[in-house]
Amino acid sequence: MAKQAVMEIRGMNKHFGPTVALKDVDLDFYPGEIRGLVGENGSGKSTVTSIMAGMQKATSGEMKYNGEPWKPLSMAWAQEKGVCMILQEANTVAGCTVAENIFAGRLSEFGKFGVINMKKLNAAAQELLDSFGLGRIKASDQIANYTFEDRKLVEIVRCVTEDTVILVVDETTTALSLDGRQILYKLMHSLADRGRTVVFISHDMDEILEQCTTLTVLRDGNIIGTLDEEELAQAKDEEKREKLVEKIRFMMVGRDIGNAYYREDYDTSHLEEVALEFKDVSVGPIKHFSLQLHKGEILGFGGLSDCGMRLIGRAGFGLERLEGGQVVRGGKVIDSPLKAIRSGIGYVSKNRDTEALILSAPIGYNIALPSYDELSRFSFIDPVKENRMVTNEAGKYAVKCKTVRQNVSTLSGGNKQKVSFAKWTAKDSDVLIMDCPTRGVDIGVKQSMYALIAQMKRDGKAIILISEELSELIGMADKIMIMKDGEVTGEFMRSPDLQETDIIGSMI
């Protein structure tokens, strides 16, 4: 007997004005599976799952949940009925405590006559956090005290309850660090073991093959195909794995993009000239940190959450108030983003929606914003020149859009990331600090981004690459610095023999 689907989607279409995001999508989800959902940026993964989770409405089509027609009214409503989704971007309420965030919308359970029993609330929240293995997060703290990664974990705690039937995880792993990911994986598997359904969206093939039991591929709003458990199990077999990956990649992109991915050379030489120097810098957990970044060098930083690598990037761009020491470039002290940019430093922030991009502004405007100094002559900014530059940059990364006058808020997650990257390549900065630059970007474009970073090295630019992905660091960096609690605990030079397992030791 065939298994009964928990969720059936039939003939779903979604239009955004002239953009067609979904075309006649039919999809079934079954109990007990971890269903991977893959596809290029803008292929409709977030759209189809968010319609299921009640975030937006389909233009047409039907859904059935446990055999009953499913017409979710809102996210909160769907969550109550057991369908919940963890989003790509941060979605916590600033200015509240962790506990208030976890029980947002259910605060009345903890109060009498409109007065909330904070003690009870905090205790309940802490208990939940502990049960997820997140004891280090304190329920009574302000959410703002926690990093981007931890806030994401708090969201997971908020979402997932005993009654969760379908959990959608939309590229959440890119926002988490290694330890956070383990917690999420464990959670996913325990849900699946209890006969619940997990829908897992990711661009990381290894992660997909390791975690998922079944897999569906989307392209341009169409379902291209679904691989069942049997097929996916081939991934366990070294030989068949290669073939499988190739097949999936082909389904995603529609053509063979080959295996070459990261830098191929092992040339770790660089110019003598120092491009950026940290002199005895102390900030937050980092104490007396010194470093020289040379022209033509790619320095990689890795570590778990709170290890301080993110702070290094921020300090290098003048975003942090240092407790001691200086960041210097060419004899000038860098203590504000303004000075940083004046001396040719660029910074791709990980915090895409609030720091890196102006969502309510057009794509073109976002890309051109750091470059208006160069674009203006005698105060005049030539719109033709501006448009040429912007279209060129957007084309380089194949940003999926109708025009560059479209607002960034209408782009899919990966396409937004491309815009945030394009801003700085358009500016042609000499020093680039990149915090997870390929976050949520699909494999095809990742390939071209890596090629570009390698080219930058050859052009003599200096690069700091901060990343959660060890494979990215191993694949791209000349030297990898692993940090823990604000200290560098391991340094690894680029080499063909370097393995992830060599590095992990110094992270924990």
Added chain:
Amino acid sequence: MENTKQVKSMPEWLKKALGFARDHVYDIFSVAGLVLCVIIFSITSNGRLWSSYNVGIVIEQVTMYVIISLGAVFVYAMGYMDVSLGSQMGVYVLLMIMIVNATGSLLLAFLVILAMALACGAFNGAVAVWLRLPSIVTSLFLMFIFGGIQYLLIESTGSNTISTSLDMDFFTETWVMAGAMVLVGAIVFYLFNFTKLGKYTKGIGANELTTSQCGVNTTKWKVIAYMVFGVCVAVGSVFLLARTGSGGRGTGSGYAMDIMLCLILGGMPLSGGTRSKVRCAVIGSVTYVLLSNGLLLSGVEMNLVNLVKAIVFLVVVVLSCRDNSGYYPR
């Protein structure tokens, strides 16, 4: 399913038209408002709207509103506003009258108030940043200060109104007014669309954090934006004086809100950002003047006129603040 078929069977031109309408929804609304005002008041005023006398009055009023709201575009693009505008203008008019009466030089008078307007601009821009206050607070502060100065100035004369003997008819010549509007309009259009000032003020309104992380000295550009506004306020004050020829306790009161209404009627978003357009100032000012003028001509009482304005304000804000983008964090 039916829905899709509809979408698919739509003719190409209709799709294009709908797309255009969606992209220009605010322009369409603001122009429609203007056209509506013209039609309704042409009828309800029995044609008096178009009498040459009334057209003259409309142009005089429009000139002042257009010039000041053109300057205000920069401030509103940043998502800020300046509530001190009215009392500033009151003081400027009184000061100009006093200086002109004492020295006979309008130029001197203008330079003095220009300097004051620039200083106010710098104050609103810089002090707000230094003290980490929202600029509405500094402009409230200025409003009280200037209210006080206006009171003291008029007290010192011992009468309720003062007027100037200087002949300012030059400024009420139609071609001069039209010329001033075109000139200020052209300069503002250039600054707003083709220089960093415009680009950065929009960025500050849309997301100040991102803008500053793109290497923009936000304090500097805030000050410049407010100062450009100051210049327009000073010029506008000259036209106000030319029109009234006198000043008193109430001169200027209500202008801050009027300008806000002008811009909103023209489709300016109150939150600022990249949707801000120079044309909002022009279309909105004309609509606003027609609205107040037409209501009076149609025999509506002064108190009721204000009520109508209040209702229009509410309706427009509610309509324009609807977020129809429907995006979620991805």
